[in-house]
Amino acid sequence: SFPTDLEVVNGRLYFAAKRYAEAASQFEKAVEKRPDHFLSNLLLGRSYVELSKAERKNFYARAVPSLRKAYQLRPERADAKQYLAEAILNQSKAMLALAQADTLKNNGTAYYDSAIVFAREVLALDSTTVDAHGQLARAFDKKGMLDSAAYHAEIEVRLNPTDRNELTRLVSIYQRSEPPRQ
Secondary structure: OOOOHHHHHHHHHHHHOOOHHHHHHHHHHHHHHOOOOHHHHHHHHHHHHHHHHHHOOOOHHHHHHHHHHHHHHOOOOHHHHHHHHHHHHHHHHHHHHHHHHHOOOOOOHHHHHHHHHHHHHHHHHOOOOOOHHHHHHHHHHHOOOHHHHHHHHHHHHHHOOOOHHHHHHHHHHHHHOOOOOO
16 A cells, blocks of 8 residues: 555645645655655655744654655655754754753753754764754753863854854853863
8 A cells, every 4th residue: 555646745735835734644644654655754754844843843853753764765865864964953952942941940961961962963964064063062061061062162163154152152161161281
């Protein structure tokens, strides 16, 4: 049993109309019927990424498995790799936001650790992804690991030299770092 043309076509129409929840529903049906169908997996993941953006809610975790599958099926497809990296980077951002909120009650360590894991996975996909090193710099900074924070902040500034926030973060890290011992 293969995805009917109707499911894929309907999914694409919903996606084009920016009705991402309906698109995802159609692509889920297609993927359920044929788990190794590249385009259905790719578009299912993209639907969840776009739904996350449109509704400002975190559906990135739902996007990752299908995008990971699409990338596994066609590793030569740069778009599959790019969408996967975007979804994982946004998971890192969500973990960092949870960590900062959790700091009021706890110390947020588990969330910071998750943010680091996700950002590192993004870098494994593409070491030049803008903001992945910034995510690591923020998480390491919050954990008090200033050497690691500085390392990643320096790379982020090289990748994104016009971002004043990144440069400000780097200067702040340098100012709080211990001077080298002689």
